[in-house]
Amino acid sequence: MVRHLKRLILFLILMFSLLLPYRALASPHIDSVTATMIGSDPSCRYYIYEVRAKVNNAIWCDCFTLNDYFMVYVEYPAILRGTWWTPKYPCINHSCPPQSVEEIILVGVPPGATLAIKVVAGRPLAGYGGLWVYTLAQAPSEPPQNCECELSINVSPSDISPQKAGSANTTSTIMVSTTKPAPPEGCTVNFKVEPINTIGHNHDGNRPKGTVTPATLTIPGGSPGAVSAEYKSSEVSGEEKIIAEIKGEKKGEATVNVKVPGLSPLVSKPSLLPWGGTAEHKLGDNNYGTGYTLSAVYYAVGKYAKDHALNTAPDVYLAVIDMSLPYGGLFDINGDWDTPHDWHRVGRSVDFSKYYKDSGGNNIQVVFYDEDGNVIKTTDLITDDDLDKYFAEKKYKCTRKEKSIGKIHYECPK
Numbered sequence: 001m002v003r004h005l006k007r008l009i010l011f012l013i014l015m016f017s018l019l020l021p022y023r024a025l026a027s028p029h030i031d032s033v034t035a036t037m038i039g040s041d042p043s044c045r046y047y048i049y050e051v052r053a054k055v056n057n058a059i060w061c062d063c064f065t066l067n068d069y070f071m072v073y074v075e076y077p078a079i080l081r082g083t084w085w086t087p088k089y090p091c092i093n094h095s096c097p098p099q100s101v102e103e104i105i106l107v108g109v110p111p112g113a114t115l116a117i118k119v120v121a122g123r124p125l126a127g128y129g130g131l132w133v134y135t136l137a138q139a140p141s142e143p144p145q146n147c148e149c150e151l152s153i154n155v156s157p158s159d160i161s162p163q164k165a166g167s168a169n170t171t172s173t174i175m176v177s178t179t180k181p182a183p184p185e186g187c188t189v190n191f192k193v194e195p196i197n198t199i200g201h202n203h204d205g206n207r208p209k210g211t212v213t214p215a216t217l218t219i220p221g222g223s224p225g226a227v228s229a230e231y232k233s234s235e236v237s238g239e240e241k242i243i244a245e246i247k248g249e250k251k252g253e254a255t256v257n258v259k260v261p262g263l264s265p266l267v268s269k270p271s272l273l274p275w276g277g278t279a280e281h282k283l284g285d286n287n288y289g290t291g292y293t294l295s296a297v298y299y300a301v302g303k304y305a306k307d308h309a310l311n312t313a314p315d316v317y318l319a320v321i322d323m324s325l326p327y328g329g330l331f332d333i334n335g336d337w338d339t340p341h342d343w344h345r346v347g348r349s350v351d352f353s354k355y356y357k358d359s360g361g362n363n364i365q366v367v368f369y370d371e372d373g374n375v376i377k378t379t380d381l382i383t384d385d386d387l388d389k390y391f392a393e394k395k396y397k398c399t400r401k402e403k404s405i406g407k408i409h410y411e412c413p414k
């Protein structure tokens with residue numbers, strides 16, 4: 001019995017001596033902890049942190065041998081992420097150098113949060129929890145700053161018709177998307193419209209332009225999103241820039257072409273003089289038409305010239321004035337963005353001078369002879385009734401309008 005008691009005492013002493021180092025265990029020591037905000041999550045409402053810790057566990061290491069661990073984790077308010085870290089330098093001869101934690105990435109930290117960073121010594125296989133040491137880090141109270149209102153803008157369709165040009169296709173959809181997470185308050189976009197090429201209007205002033213509805217809209221904060229607005233053309237054709245601004249700063253732009261498609265320039269032919277350019281609408285820009293209408297003009301003038309023997313006269317022309325501008329639309333003949341009439345928008349209107357002209361555009365007298373060479377008449381005036389029939393033959397169906405404007409005006413059906 002005594003022997004048994006002795007053995008028991010010896011065993012207890014042995015066990016106690018084995019436990020002693022644990023009782024003498026000192027806390028691992030946190031030399032430094034940094035918690036740096038490195039970004040925000042896709043909702044743009046939370047921080048992403050990088051945590052680096054240096055832990056000096058020399059004393060603690062004294063009690064352990066190889067393959068011991070320590071753990072660093074961060075609490076907010078529960079564990080967000082913890083990692084067991086193997087000491088880089090194993091304990092040898094009861095000595096081990098400081099260890100460092102490379103990084104812990106924390107997501108979901110709201111502004112102003114307190115981060116509790118804990119370090120614990122451990123021997124996982126033995127289930128040993130060791131002792132905690134704490135340090136604190138504070139998230140900034142301001143919302144994350146790396147979220148920006150960065151936009152991409154797209155207009156579809158990019159080619160539309162001006163108003164009053166007989167087409168319903170006068171609106172485009174503007175899609176504006178954020179390409180980065182937006183700040184929590186969202187991105188408020190203001191639209192501006194700027195003409196960039198007025199295509200034939202060689203004058204400025206108070207140019208009408210398209211409108212955007214709504215003119216202001218807000219893309220909600222958080223993950224990238226998209227909103228749409230509508231661009232509606234004015235009566236004036238041309239290229240216009242739709243600019244998306246945020247707080248007065250341009251963040252994106254897209255171009256829309258307001259045009260009547262398919263117009264081509266009237267070209268000079270024998271007895272046919274493209275004419276009528278002004279400082280506001282230069283010669284060359286002022287006589288565009290549809291294929292049908294140009295063909296009707298070429299045909300009518302050619303036939304008229306032959307029937308009236310103008311084709312044998314050296315310098316006699318029928319002058320065509322102000323058909324349409326290259327992109328059609330409002331043709332403000334006086335350069336005031338207003339118009340005396342609603343024609344000349346779609347390339348199907350043709351004005352002839354009432355007077356025969358020479359190649360320089362001067363009104364001239366023309367002498368007409370009968371078959372025997374006798375003078376029938378001398379006149380500078382074109383007889384419009386006479387001209388009509390060349391537009392009204394079965395080949396072309398253009399009709400004369402507006403007799404009172406001092407010109408001979410035809411409208412073609414297409």
Ligand SMILES: [Zn+2]
Pocket residue numbers: 200201202203280281331332333335336337
């Ligand atoms: Zn103009």
